[in-house]
Amino acid sequence: MELTFEILALLFFVATLAGFIDAMAGGGGLITLPALLAAGIPPTQALATNKLQSSFGSFSASWYFVRNGIVSIRELRFAILCTFVGSAVGAEVVQYIDAGILTSLIPLLLVAISLYFLMMPKAKEQKGTAKLSEAMFAFCVGGGVGFYDGFFGPGTGSIFTVCFVALGHFSLVDATARTKVLNFTSNIAALIFFVIAGLPVWELGLVMAVGGFIGAQLGAKVVVTKGQKWIRPLVIVMSMLMAIKLLWEQHHDWLVSLIQ
Template sequence: MWEMVTVALAALAAGFVDAVVGGGGLILVPALFSTFPNAAAATLFGTNKAAAIWGTAWATHQYAQRVRMPWGALLPAACAAGLGSLAGAWTVTLVSTAGLRRALPLVLLAVLIYTLLKKDLGREHAPLYEGRREAFVASIIGLVIGFYDGFFGPGTGSFFVFLFVRLMGYDFLHASASAKLLNMSTNAAAIVLFGLKGHVWWHLALVMAVANVLGSVVGARMALARGSGFVRAMFVVVVGALIVKTGADALLH
C-alpha cells in the first residue's frame, strides 16, 4: 500500500510538470526505480508510459479547448512522431546509447543558454509557416524527436517545446500544447511495444494514471491562466533539472 501511495504521489507531481512543459519523467521514473529496486527496468519504463499517457491526453484536451491547435499540421506530425518512436525503439536493440548519454547534457545546456540569451524567445505567437509547409516542418520535428524518444527518451517534451518555439515561431504556451499531442503519440507507440512484451504493471499503472490526470488538470489550468511567461519559466527550470540529472547519469555510467 505504501509503495502504491508513493508512486501515486509521484505521478500526481509528474502530471503537473508534464502538463505545463513536459519533463514529468524526472519525477516519476526515479520514484519507480527507488520504490521497486528489484524490478526489470523495461517493466518500470512501460508502467511509467502507461500511466503518463493519460495525463498527457487530458492536458491535450484542456489545451485544445482554450488554445488554437493547428490540427492540419499536428495530426501528421503526431503520426510521424509515433513512427519515429517505433523506429527508435527498434534501433536501440541494435546500437548502444552510451554516446548519446554523454552528449545529452551538453545539448540541453546549449538549449538552456540559447533560451536565456534570447529574452523574447517564445513570448509571442507568430507562426512562421502555414498549410502544407507547417505540416511538413512539424512532421520533421515529430519524426526526429519521436525517434529520440524511442531510442533514449529523457527531455523529449522539452525538445518538442523548444523546436516548436525556435523553428515554427510558436510561443511557449502554443508550443507546449502542441508538444502534448506529439508526446502522447510517442508514448502510445512505446506502450504497444512494452505491452506486447509484458512489461507493464497494469494494476499499478491504473492507480498512477488517475493521480497523473489530477496533476495534469492543475498544471494545464495554471499554464493557461498564467500564459507563455509562466511556461517559459517552467521550461528553464525543467531543462536545468534535466542537465543535472543527465549529467549525473553520464558520469555514473
C-alpha cells in the same frame, strides 16, 4: 520486486507533480523515470511503465487544449503520423539493447538532457514566417523527436515546445498545446509496442497514471505561467541527483578504489 503501499503512494504523488510540471513546461519524465529506477524497477520495464503513466497525463493535457479550441487535430494530422512512426521505431529499437548497456546508458542520457535544460535559451514568442514547411517540420521534428521519445523520453515535451517556437514561430500557448498532442501521440505509439512485449508494470503504471492525469489537468489550466521559473531548476536538480545515484550504484567499487 514487491510493490508496497508506501511505494505506490509515493509514486502516485511523484506522478501528480510530474504531470503538473509536464503540462506547463515539459520534463515530467525526468522526475518519474528516475523515481521508477530508484524504486527498483528494471530499466526496460521502467521505460515501459513510465510510458504507460505518461500517456494518461499527455492525453489529459491534450484533451484540455483540444476541447478549448486552442489546437486542431486536423492541422496536425501529418505531424501526428510522423511522430507515431518515429516513436514506434524508437520503442522497438530500445528493446534490442542489452539491459546492462541500457542501465549504463540511462544515467548518461539523464545528464545530457539535464545539460540541455540548463543551457537552452528560454523560449520566447517570435514573429515571422516559419523556418520549415509544415511537411518538413512534421517529418524532421515529429519523426526525430518521436523516435527519441519512444527510445528514452524525458524532456520530449520541452524539445517539442522549443521547436514549435523557434522553427514554427508559434506563441508559447499554441506551441505548448501542439506539443501535448504530439507528445500524447509518441507516448501511445511507444506504449503499444511495450504492451505487445509485455513490459509495463500495470499496477504501478495505472496508479501513477491517475496521479499524472490529475496533475496534467491542473498544469494545463495554468500553462505558460511564472511557475516555469522554478520548474526548470527543479527538473535539472532532480535529474542530476538521480543520475549521480545511479552512476554511484553501478560504479561504486571502482569509484571507491579511485578515491583511495
